[in-house]
Amino acid sequence: MKKTILTGIKPTGQIHLGNYIGAIKPALELAVEEDYSPIYFVADYHGLTKTIDSEDFRSFSYGIAAAWLALGLNPEKTIFYRQSDVPEIFELNWILSCLASKGLMNRAHAYKAIADNNRKAQKDKDYGVNMGLYNYPILMAADILMFRTGIVPVGKDQIQHVEIARDIAESFNRKYGETFVLPDYNIQEDTAVLPGLDGRKMSKSYHNTIPIFSEQAKLRKLINKIKTDSLPPEVPKDPDKSTIFMLYKEFALPAEVESMRQQFLTGVGWGEAKGQLFHVMNRFLEQPRERYKELMENPETIDKVLKEGADKAREMSVPFLKEIKRKIGFYS
Numbered sequence: 001m002k003k004t005i006l007t008g009i010k011p012t013g014q015i016h017l018g019n020y021i022g023a024i025k026p027a028l029e030l031a032v033e034e035d036y037s038p039i040y041f042v043a044d045y046h047g048l049t050k051t052i053d054s055e056d057f058r059s060f061s062y063g064i065a066a067a068w069l070a071l072g073l074n075p076e077k078t079i080f081y082r083q084s085d086v087p088e089i090f091e092l093n094w095i096l097s098c099l100a101s102k103g104l105m106n107r108a109h110a111y112k113a114i115a116d117n118n119r120k121a122q123k124d125k126d127y128g129v130n131m132g133l134y135n136y137p138i139l140m141a142a143d144i145l146m147f148r149t150g151i152v153p154v155g156k157d158q159i160q161h162v163e164i165a166r167d168i169a170e171s172f173n174r175k176y177g178e179t180f181v182l183p184d185y186n187i188q189e190d191t192a193v194l195p196g197l198d199g200r201k202m203s204k205s206y207h208n209t210i211p212i213f214s215e216q217a218k219l220r221k222l223i224n225k226i227k228t229d230s231l232p233p234e235v236p237k238d239p240d241k242s243t244i245f246m247l248y249k250e251f252a253l254p255a256e257v258e259s260m261r262q263q264f265l266t267g268v269g270w271g272e273a274k275g276q277l278f279h280v281m282n283r284f285l286e287q288p289r290e291r292y293k294e295l296m297e298n299p300e301t302i303d304k305v306l307k308e309g310a311d312k313a314r315e316m317s318v319p320f321l322k323e324i325k326r327k328i329g330f331y332s
């Protein structure tokens, strides 16, 4: 039997190159493998735990959906929906809440990090924490368990959440009998953590991102902003320590990568290297950027795809929720 593979991205900013390399690209590669049934979604209710301006929330949500589609997700082969369009997830969220101990949530790292910082700043430990943020791992468990997920491809920071989903599933199964599949996470060890403009991990939180669908001129400008050292062109440079080279590798053909490596080793000017980086990145992004623009100008096309996806998801979630509720004793 095929294993269900499921992942979501929350709409809290514009999709950047790090999201593509670290999450979307590997997920799209797994989606075409024979052994998996892929389920990918826009985790909009998770995004809501960060209070965002309505206009931004709307545009980030559509932006994520459009990005997946523009970069190659095939909705015929992947169940693709908005989390908020599948109400059974939220019913399950409540059921799972009643099985999850508060202590488990106290130990969840996103909450714990905020509480620790608050303590250090001598503020109340719960300062700035809303209940959505606190319960975040339970909603994520509902996302995962609702679809009998076998594998969850995620970044390292999400491992604990998948473990929490497993713990909750085990508690349920012990109490009410075998019901949920215990999920495993899948970390792409070989996937680079893509550096941002300042050399730190590319992340919305550091404001150092290259939004993947930036217009050509903006893309060139952002690439020119990538921090480099002040070595003159003729001095040999270590390709493996360079943000420019790391980014180049992700978009260039093998022969181009080799040639760039040689140029680094014999000496290349940063302006020249950045020009070549722009060339390969733009070559790859040209078509997806057009498709993305088209989709964003026609949000009803995105709505239609997501609605169809939600209908397919609900073909599973409606009967499964009934089964779950029957086991608990809601009906005879």
Ligand code: ADP
Binding pocket: 009, 010, 018, 019, 020, 021, 022, 023, 154, 155, 156, 192, 193, 194, 195, 201, 202, 203, 204, 205
């Ligand atoms: P951000 O750090 O910008 O807030 P998210 O936490 O929303 O990004 O990440 C969404 C997905 O993109 C996750 O699966 C995460 O592992 C991946 N990701 C984010 N930034 C990078 C990066 N710089 N390199 C590789 N993967 C990344």
Ligand code: TRP
Binding pocket: 006, 007, 008, 009, 010, 043, 046, 139, 140, 143, 144, 152, 153, 154, 158, 161
């Ligand atoms: N918490 C994930 C993140 O921040 C997003 C997410 C929500 C998710 N529900 C999920 C990921 C279920 C995998 C499976 O990246």
